Amino acid sequence: MLKKVILCSVVLGLLALPALGQAIPKDTLVVGADMGIIVDLDPSRAYEVFTNVVIEQLYDNLVDFEGTFDVIKPALAESWEALDDGTTWRFYIRKGVPFHSGNEVTADAVVFSFTRALALDFAPIWMLDQYVPTADNIKKIDDYTVDVTFKIPFSEGLMGAIMGVQGICGIIDPSVVEAHKTGDDPWANKWLQFHDAGSGPYKLVEWLPNDRVVLEGFNDYWDGPPETKNVTIIDIPERAQQRVALENGTIDLAWNLLPEAIDEFKTKEGFTVYETPSWSIDYVAMNAGMEPFGNPLVRKAIKYAIDYDAIVEGIMSGAAIVGQTFIPTGIPGHLEATPYHKDVEKAKQLLVDAGYPDGFSTQIVCQPTSPRKDIAVQVQQDLAEIGVEAEVVQLIAAQMYTLYRNQAHYIIVAGWGVDYGHGDSLVKPFAHCCSTGADAPVRQLKWRNKSANCPLTAVVDASEAEVDEAKKLQMYEYIQQEVLDDGPFAILFYPLNQFASADYVKDFVPMFSESYTEFCGIYKE
Amino acid sequence: MIGYMVRRLLWMVFVIFGVMTLTFFIARVIPADPVAAVLPSNAPDEAIEKERERMGLNKPIWVQYGRYISGILRGDFGVSIRTRQPVIEDLIRYFPATAELALTSLLMGTAIGLTLGVISAVKQGKIADHAGRVFAIWGLSMPAFFTGLMLVILFSHLLRWFPQLGQMPAYLRRPPHITGFLILDTMIAGNWRLVVTELRHLVLPAFTLGWLSTASIVRITRSSMLEVFPEEYIKTARMKGLRESRVVLKHALKNAMLPTITVIGLRVASLLEGAVLTETVFSWPGLGRYGVSSFLSIDFPAVVGVTIFIAFLYSFCNLIVDLLYGYLNPKIRYM
Numbered sequence: 001m002l003k004k005v006i007l008c009s010v011v012l013g014l015l016a017l018p019a020l021g022q023a024i025p026k027d028t029l030v031v032g033a034d035m036g037i038i039v040d041l042d043p044s045r046a047y048e049v050f051t052n053v054v055i056e057q058l059y060d061n062l063v064d065f066e067g068t069f070d071v072i073k074p075a076l077a078e079s080w081e082a083l084d085d086g087t088t089w090r091f092y093i094r095k096g097v098p099f100h101s102g103n104e105v106t107a108d109a110v111v112f113s114f115t116r117a118l119a120l121d122f123a124p125i126w127m128l129d130q131y132v133p134t135a136d137n138i139k140k141i142d143d144y145t146v147d148v149t150f151k152i153p154f155s156e157g158l159m160g161a162i163m164g165v166q167g168i169c170g171i172i173d174p175s176v177v178e179a180h181k182t183g184d185d186p187w188a189n190k191w192l193q194f195h196d197a198g199s200g201p202y203k204l205v206e207w208l209p210n211d212r213v214v215l216e217g218f219n220d221y222w223d224g225p226p227e228t229k230n231v232t233i234i235d236i237p238e239r240a241q242q243r244v245a246l247e248n249g250t251i252d253l254a255w256n257l258l259p260e261a262i263d264e265f266k267t268k269e270g271f272t273v274y275e276t277p278s279w280s281i282d283y284v285a286m287n288a289g290m291e292p293f294g295n296p297l298v299r300k301a302i303k304y305a306i307d308y309d310a311i312v313e314g315i316m317s318g319a320a321i322v323g324q325t326f327i328p329t330g331i332p333g334h335l336e337a338t339p340y341h342k343d344v345e346k347a348k349q350l351l352v353d354a355g356y357p358d359g360f361s362t363q364i365v366c367q368p369t370s371p372r373k374d375i376a377v378q379v380q381q382d383l384a385e386i387g388v389e390a391e392v393v394q395l396i397a398a399q400m401y402t403l404y405r406n407q408a409h410y411i412i413v414a415g416w417g418v419d420y421g422h423g424d425s426l427v428k429p430f431a432h433c434c435s436t437g438a439d440a441p442v443r444q445l446k447w448r449n450k451s452a453n454c455p456l457t458a459v460v461d462a463s464e465a466e467v468d469e470a471k472k473l474q475m476y477e478y479i480q481q482e483v484l485d486d487g488p489f490a491i492l493f494y495p496l497n498q499f500a501s502a503d504y505v506k507d508f509v510p511m512f513s514e515s516y517t518e519f520c521g522i523y524k525e
Numbered sequence: 526m527i528g529y530m531v532r533r534l535l536w537m538v539f540v541i542f543g544v545m546t547l548t549f550f551i552a553r554v555i556p557a558d559p560v561a562a563v564l565p566s567n568a569p570d571e572a573i574e575k576e577r578e579r580m581g582l583n584k585p586i587w588v589q590y591g592r593y594i595s596g597i598l599r600g601d602f603g604v605s606i607r608t609r610q611p612v613i614e615d616l617i618r619y620f621p622a623t624a625e626l627a628l629t630s631l632l633m634g635t636a637i638g639l640t641l642g643v644i645s646a647v648k649q650g651k652i653a654d655h656a657g658r659v660f661a662i663w664g665l666s667m668p669a670f671f672t673g674l675m676l677v678i679l680f681s682h683l684l685r686w687f688p689q690l691g692q693m694p695a696y697l698r699r700p701p702h703i704t705g706f707l708i709l710d711t712m713i714a715g716n717w718r719l720v721v722t723e724l725r726h727l728v729l730p731a732f733t734l735g736w737l738s739t740a741s742i743v744r745i746t747r748s749s750m751l752e753v754f755p756e757e758y759i760k761t762a763r764m765k766g767l768r769e770s771r772v773v774l775k776h777a778l779k780n781a782m783l784p785t786i787t788v789i790g791l792r793v794a795s796l797l798e799g800a801v802l803t804e805t806v807f808s809w810p811g812l813g814r815y816g817v818s819s820f821l822s823i824d825f826p827a828v829v830g831v832t833i834f835i836a837f838l839y840s841f842c843n844l845i846v847d848l849l850y851g852y853l854n855p856k857i858r859y860m
Contacts, residue, residue: 024695024696025696028696030695030696036814036818039607039608039609040608040609045609047568121575123568123572123575123576124572125572126568126569126571126572193609193610205698206699208699208810209608209618209810210619210810210811210814210815210818211691211692211808211810212691212695214698230696232695232696234690234691234695234808235808235810236690236808237805237808237814238670238674238805238806238808240674241674241677241689241690241806241807241808244677244678244681244682244689245689245690247682248681248682248685248689250688250689250690250694250695251695396821397821398821398822398823405570405573442569443569443570444569
């Protein structure tokens with residue numbers, strides 16, 4: 001009996017040894033993030049934000065951006081110029097840049113990468129093929145020069161935004177693809193799902209779904225080897241666990257903390273908090289095809305009924321900034337205007353003017369997750385104050401977006417992530433709708449809300465063709481003002497990207513778009 | 526015995542086929558578009574249509590069902606809409622982590638449950654009895670995410686006895702993939718220091734999950750023991766002068782084990798349910814998290830794959846329990 005007790009004590013003692021000598025090594029950065037969204041690391045398929053955070057470390061594009069997205073900086077292309085009217089752009093590729101395999105990045109690799117992305121034709125390709133429809137649009141001039149011909153003349157800003165799209169415009173090593181292609185899979189898509197063929201600052205060591213992504217610094221990186229040799233991103237879906245993990249030193253940097261935790265880390269010694277507005281928008285939309293939202297006065301009444309401050313300060317705990325225009329802060333062309341605030345009397349009067357003195361009944365759909373469901377309840381309460389009785393229906397994303405795409409909602413609480421860093425990616429979804437039928441060329445948010453406006457749609461089309469960047473941005477401001485006045489959207493806020501790290505983590509630069517975050521400049525003191 | 530097993534196996538096939546068909550159709554009557562779940566909400570309609578065609582979801586439902594059944598008969602569970610991997614490969618990838626967690630938690634739950642059950646029976650009505658039962662009921666009543674977080678705060682954050690999450694520290698490299706079972710692979714690699722680290726990582730999630738099983742095991746062990754204590758052979762054993770511990774553990778417990786075995790057998794499959802929350806709380810890369818993500822994405826092939834797998838495991842455990850009956854009690858005969 002005594003022997004058993006001793007044995008048990010030894011085993012338990014071994015297992016319960018305090019975490020001695022278990023600090024993270026200085027050359028390794030451990031990031032905790034909810035990365036269940038990652039399903040494929042082939043750049044031609046990368047669409048989700050966090051997938052692109054990883055893609056950003058592995059692949060380079062021809063061009064990149066400074067912190068704010070209005071300055072395009074050289075990447076694999078050291079310079080570029082517009083030929084003729086801006087329809088064709090010529091890129092001069094940096095010489096002597098190696099891929100992770102050791103092969104050199106050349107014009108052939110650039111042509112191959114675009115050809116591959118277009119041939120694979122995965123979901124995110126629309127961002128490229130809307131302007132570069134076929135591989136014939138990309139031509140090798142010599143080993144280090146490539147011409148890209150767009151469908152319409154491009155301003156430099158739009159050229160940079162499109163060529164800077166991660167994943168589909170990332171440059172891939174053709175010889176690696178060649179080595180791993182099969183009869184069924186001529187572009188080695190299956191192999192690239194779990195491996196990399198890039199020239200970025202990090203090489204992919206392994207990706208274990210729902211577990212971790214392990215990256216190793218690429219010493220021959222053209223812009224110098226990364227400051228931190230190893231980066232491991234571990235999957236921590238529970239936000240509360242990310243907080244504990246940061247506190248007890250299991251991770252160096254937490255990606256998805258709750259606003260309350262961020263507030264605590266702001267005042268806690270030994271930690272640093274980073275905040276920046278994000279490339280996303282949260283909004284309430286009203287379906288103009290459903291009565292009574294076809295009436296602009298009703299839509300305006302709803303916009304004046306909503307308590308924006310309560311949503312930002314109460315529900316979002318300050319992790320957002322009030323914004324009411326659809327191009328968020330940080331993207332050129334953003335219009336700074338917040339005319340709507342809670343004004344019950346004005347909202348009631350608008351309802352009287354619209355012919356609804358006694359209010360009406362309606363329905364609000366949202367996802368069953370915070371903060372959207374909380375926002376829906378807040379809006380429900382706000383509408384009750386002006387006599388509008390709204391039922392809140394919670395649906396999982398797959399159900400809600402099916403309903404939305406079928407134009408079958410009344411009021412919806414939803415969000416929108418920016419696809420690429422230019423107003424062009426937003427004016428079409430939020431302002432392009434001349435017909436509400438299935439024949440419409442753009443069936444995005446304005447179409448889903450059956451809010452046709454042909455003159456405004458003509459301005460959107462004209463803005464696309466405008467080559468002068470300054471004039472283009474002026475047109476975007478006009479379009480935003482029109483949508484603000486008359487559109488079906490009550491844009492509530494722009495969420496903040498919030499992160500926290502141990503204070504020995506230096507030079508972490510948060511980006512408007514999380515997916516452009518670079519790990520290569522980060523180091524540990 | 527052989528005939529009984531064959532009948533049971535046929536019944537198992539029937540049950541699994543039924544589960545498969547029901548799941549297939551239930552998943553499809555939900556008014557939700559799996560493509561909308563997989564692609565970002567801002568994907569344009571053309572991208573959605575392209576993806577739907579790629580997934581074969583534009584075909585009539587009977588065609589999809591026919592393809593699915595014929596696929597399964599050939600051992601092909603289809604390709605997951607979300608992960609874009611063959612479902613069978615996903616199941617193989619995620620199962621080992623869950624199996625390690627579930628088996629450890631079952632061992633922990635059984636050891637604690639049996640011990641508390643015996644103590645409660647021996648000390649019936651006394652403080653140890655009440656304390657044991659309160660402990661067991663507590664584990665059953667508290668949701669795993671709460672228990673898990675509390676254990677993390679106490680044993681990981683404050684006391685720093687056990688690691689907080691994952692199967693191993695983030696900064697260490699995994700051993701070469703041989704069996705998929707991390708601890709086994711680490712043993713094969715001969716890295717015993719890492720084995721101890723991995724066992725330490727296993728303690729909190731396994732205890733969280735095992736605690737769920739404790740309540741039913743305590744209750745059934747206690748009541749079975751109390752039924753056995755008045756039996757003549759126990760009295761005889763005591764009269765022979767055997768030590769009380771020997772009477773309780775060798776004579777009473779062995780005879781009281783039959784209902785306990787049933788409960789333990791049924792808990793094996795139920796552990797997979799508990800694993801869903803436990804794996805999320807402890808960032809454990811297992812089948813539970815895979816299942817949840819698949820359900821939320823309306824990932825038809827993965828949902829049906831996970832469901833068939835759990836149905837199979839449930840039926841298999843029932844069969845094993847039935848066969849164990851005969852071993853433990855020779856009076857039972859199979860018809």
